[in-house]
Amino acid sequence: MLNKLWLNISSAPHRSLFLAGALQGIFTLTWWVYDLAGRYALLGSFSVWSIAPTWSHAFLMIYCFFPFFIFGFLFTTYPNWLNGKKISKNVYMTTCLLMVVGVALFYTGLIHGQWLSILGVTAILGGFISAFRALQLVLIQAKGQDRRHAIVTSTALLMGCLGIAAYLLWLLTEAQLLLDFSRHAGIWFFLMPILLAVSHRMIPFFSSRVLDNYVIVRPYWILWIMLACTVAHGLLQLMQLLQYLWLSDFLLALCALYLSIRWGLLRSFQVSLLAVLHIAFAWLSVSMLLFGLQSLVFMQTETETWILGMAPLHALAIGYFASMVLGMASRVTIGHSGRPLVLDRFTWQLFIGFQATTVIRVLPELIPAIGQFAPALYLIAGLIWLTCFTLWAIRYIPIYWRPRIDGKPG
Template sequence: MNRLLEIRDHLSAAPHRSLFLAGALQGVLTVLWWVFDLAGRYGLAGSMAHWSIAPTWAHAFLMVYGFFPFFILGFLFTTYPNWMNGDKVKPREYVATCALMAAGVVLFYVGLLTHKAIIILGIELMLIGWGVAVYVLYRILLSTPDQDKRHARVISIALLMGWLGVAAYLLWLVTEDPTMLNFARHTGVWFFLLPIVLTVSHRMIPFFSSRVLDNYEMVRPYWMLWLMLACIAAHGSLQWLELPAYLWIVDFPLAGCALYLSYRWGFLRSFSVSLLAVLHFSFAWLGVAMLLYGLQSLVYFASGNLILGLAPLHALGIGFFASMILAMASRVTIGHSGRPLELDRLTWVLFLGFQATAVLRILADIIPAIAPLLYVLAALVWLACFGLWAIKYAPIFWRQRVDGKPG
C-alpha cells in the first residue's frame, strides 16, 4: 500500500509525469490494436474483427487526438509557466486532465468492442479533460505580465482548434454527418498538430542548439513562422474544401521555409550531440513531407492522378510529429528526472530505428503490390521501437528524481 501511495505521489509531482506515462502507454496500445486489425483484415493472421465504427476513422482519432495530446499537454503544462513567468500548474489540474483523457481513451477502446455509445461517452470525458487544459493554459497566457507571447498565442489557438476537432468527431458519431468527420480529420493535422509542433520547434530548436554548439548564431525569423502558418492554414482549408489540385501553391513555399530553417539551424552540426540531433532530424521531415505533398498536388493538377496516396501524410505524421514527440519527450524526461542531458546509445538507436516506420509506411503507398505487408511491418517496427522506449522511460515517471530534488 505504501508503495502505491509513493508511486501516486511521484506521478503527481510534476505535470509531465502522468501525461507522458499515459502517452507512452497509448503509443503502444493504439498501434497494437491497429496491427491486430490490419493482420485480420488482410488475412495475414487471425480473422477480420468487427468494430462498432469504421477502423480507419478509429485509427485516425486514436493517433491524432488520443496519442499526441498527452505529450503535448505534459510539455505545455511544464513550459507555459517557464516561458511567461506564470504560476505553476496545480497538481489537481494536470492530474484531472490526465485522468479524464485517459479514461476517455479506455472507454473508446471498450466502445470499439461493444457499442458506439460507449465511444461517445469516452470522447465526452476527453473533451472535459481537454477543456480543463485549455482553461489552465489560457489563464496563464492572459494573467501573466505583458511580454513576448507570440509562440504561446499561436499554440493556444491551435490547442483550442484541437478541442473543436474532438467536438466535431463527437458530432459525427452522434449525427453521422460526414462534414463533421472531415472537419475533425483536417483540423487535427493542419490546425492543431502542425501549428503546435512547428511553433514549439521554432522556439526550442534554435535555443537548444545555442546551448551546446560553439559559435552558434540563433536564427528565429518570425516573418517566416507567420508565412509557414499561413501556408498551413491555406493547406488545411483547401483539403477541407476538397481542392487538392491547388495545394502545391502553398506546399512548396512551406517546404522551402522548412528546409531553409533546417539548414540555418545547423542540421549537420547537430549530429555532434545526439540529444540535439534527434530534434533536427525530426524537423527535417517537415520539409520532406511538404515536398511530397507539393509533388503529389502538382501531378494531380496536371494529370488528375494521386501518385503518392497517403505517403505525404505519413511522412508528416510519423516522420515529423511522432519523431519530434519521441525526441522532445526523451529530452524533457531526462532533464526533469535529474539525469545528465545526454542521450544514451539505446535511445539513439531506437530513434533511428523509429525512422524506419516512416519509410516503410511511405513505401506502402509507393509500392501498392506489397502494401498490406508493409502496413503491418511499419506498425511492428513502431511497436518494437516505441515499446522499448516506453519500457525504458515509463518507470522514470513513477520514481523519484535521481538527484533527490522535488518535481
C-alpha cells in the first residue's frame, strides 16, 4: 500500500512538490495565526522564538511556501517550453525531500534552538541548487526554441539561491544588510520575475484556448519594462531610496493594467478556471499603485511616513502571488490528473475567500477610521486564509497520491 502511494506521489514532478507545498501552506499559516493571536493578546500567550517572528514569517512564505509550487510547475513546463528532456525523478524528488527536511528543521529550530534552523536553511538551499541546476541544464540544451521566459525564470531562481544564502549568513552573523538583501531579493528578484514571466506566457495562452475570437497579445517589450521596474524597485529599496520608488512602481502598475485590459479581464469571467488567473494578475496593478502612492508620501514629507503600512506588500503577496499560485496549482492538478479542465464551484468559492483575505488585510491601513481594529482584522484575515487554504488542500491533496483517472502515466 505504502509502495503504491509512493509510486503515485513520485510519478510526476508536481505531485510531490504540490503535496509538500499544500502541507507547508497549512503549517506556516497556522504558526503565523498562532503568533499573531498571542502577540496581540487576542488568544493564547505571547511566544518567544529563536528567530524574530517577522523575519521567520518572511522566510517561510518567500522561500518555503511559494517555491514548492514554483518548482512543481517549472519542472513540468520547462521540458514543454523548450522541447527538452524531462526532469528525472531523482532530481525532483531530491529537491522536494531536501526542502521538506529543511522546513521541518526550521520549525523545530524556532522552538529548540537557532542552530537547527540554520541546518534547515542549509537543506533548503541544497534543494534550490538541485532544482536550479536541473532547470538550467534543460535551458542550455534547448536548441531552436524561444528561451526568453525560461531565461527570466532561471535568472530569478539564481537570485532565490542567493537570497537563501544571504538569510543563512544573517543567521550566522546577524548582519542586517544580509537580511535586507534576502527579503528584498526574495520578493523583487526572485518571486516577481517568475510570476511575471509565467503570467506573460500562460495567461494569454490559456485565454486563447477557451475564449472565442481571442487574439493573443504578448509583446516582449512590455515584459522587459516590467522586469526592469521590478529590479529597479528592489535596488531602490536596498539603497533606502524609498522616495523614488514611484518612478518604477507607477510604470509597472500602468503596464499591468494595460495587460489586464488587453488580455480580457472582463471576458475571463465566462470561465472560472481562467478568471482566477486574470483576477490574480489584476492585483499586481493595484499593489504597485499603492507602492507608488506610499513612495510619493516619502518624497513629499522627506520622512518615512508609512501611511499605507504593509498594505502594498500584502496586496502583492496575497492578492497576486498567492492567488496566482492557487489558480495555477489548481489548473495543473486538474489537467494532469486526467480530469476535465473545469474549476468546481467549491474551489471558486475558496478563491473568492482568498480575495476577501487580501481586502481585510489591507483595509485597516487604507482606512484610518478602522485602524483601531487592525489587530483583530489581521487575525481574521489570517484565519480566513488558513481556512480557505486548508479546505483547498483537503480537496486537492488526495489527487496527488492517486493515479490519473484516465489511466495515463504521470
